Amino acid sequence: MLGYRTKNFAEIDFHCKCNCGEVAKLELVNTLQEVREALGAPLYVNSTMRCVDHNEFVGGSKKSYHIRGLAVDLSTRNLSEGQIIALKEIAVEHGFLGLGFYDHFIHLDLRNELTIWDKRNK
Numbered sequence: 001m002l003g004y005r006t007k008n009f010a011e012i013d014f015h016c017k018c019n020c021g022e023v024a025k026l027e028l029v030n031t032l033q034e035v036r037e038a039l040g041a042p043l044y045v046n047s048t049m050r051c052v053d054h055n056e057f058v059g060g061s062k063k064s065y066h067i068r069g070l071a072v073d074l075s076t077r078n079l080s081e082g083q084i085i086a087l088k089e090i091a092v093e094h095g096f097l098g099l100g101f102y103d104h105f106i107h108l109d110l111r112n113e114l115t116i117w118d119k120r121n122k
């Protein structure tokens with residue numbers, strides 16, 4: 001098991017929540033830290049790495065980038081509308097080309113082609 005910790009994120013942020021010991025890819029860890037610094041506001045991680053079993057448990061897509069350790073879900077509860085727009089632009093600039101908007105979180109992943117979806121109800 002490899003542990004990653006950055007200036008603004010804890011080791012636990014990058015572990016699968018089922019305690020299987022799988023961790024997110026270093027590329028995800030570093031890119032997320034870069035985005036955090038560019039945004040200049042706290043970002044709270046809901047999840048990053050999900051092993052196949054845990055991804056199935058939470059009802060994630062079989063093709064989810066979480067399984068590859070290349071995705072993060074960030075809570076948006078602490079962010080203003082303006083900060084969410086800034087986060088979107090900064091994320092794309094740093095290589096998060098998969099962006100999913102939900103009511104209380106944003107999904108970012110390191111796919112190669114810009115793909116944006118919006119599942120917000122409000």
Ligand SMILES: [Zn+2]
Nearest residue numbers: 016018020051
């Ligand atoms: Zn797991």
Ligand SMILES: [Zn+2]
Nearest residue numbers: 071072073107
């Ligand atoms: Zn996600």
